[in-house]
Amino acid sequence: MRLFLAFLVGAIVGTERKFRHKPAGLRTHALVGLGAALFTIISVYGFLEFSGPPYYRANMDPARIAAQIVVGVGFIGGGLIFREKNQLSGLTTAASIWLTAGLGTGIGAGMYFTVFIAGILGFIALRLNRIFKSIGLDSLAEDHYSPHDDH
Structure with missing residues (x-):
């Protein structure tokens, strides 16, 4: 059930990206969510045989695999970010990939309520441009990133 739900959540985020014609869409997000959930399930349940004697002092920490999900997905996200002249593109898609990995993790x-809230907030974040434009805050809806903006 966890694998299916992670796949589904990733596919939902990816569908929004696909409709916006972004480089990483439905399949990419679905695979990232599924993979993150799989690695987390393995890290939590895959090593139970080593949690008791004589291995209990082997410094077992299931969070190690989850930490590596963050790093690995960062590489995927980094490949989605492009710089052309003074404009950066792909940052939101890279962030959505990172969020999808977090949701899958x-x-x-088994943190369903937390994932539900984070998923809703993530979907709202992906829609902020449209929300701001609909209420007349067009200047806040601009998603242009320039390396010179951070003074």
């Missing part, structure tokens, strides 16, 4: 750990 949370589902793999």
Whole structure:
């Protein structure tokens, strides 16, 4: 159930990206969510045989695999960010990939309520441009990133 739910959540985030014609869409997000959940399930349940004697002093920490999900997905996200002249593109898609991995990790750990809230907030974040434009705050809806903006 956790794997299916992580796949589904990733597919939902990816569908929004696909409709916006972004480089990483439905399949990419679905695979990232599924993979993150799988690694989390493995880290939590895959090593139970080593949690008791004589291995209990082997410094077992299931969070190590989850920490590596963050790093590994960062490499995927980095490949989605492009710089052309003074404009950066792909940052939101890279962030959505990172969020999808977090959602998958949370589902793999069984943290359904937390994932539900984070998923809703993530979907709202992906829609902020449209929300701001609809209420007349067009200047806040601009998603242009320039390396010279951070003074």
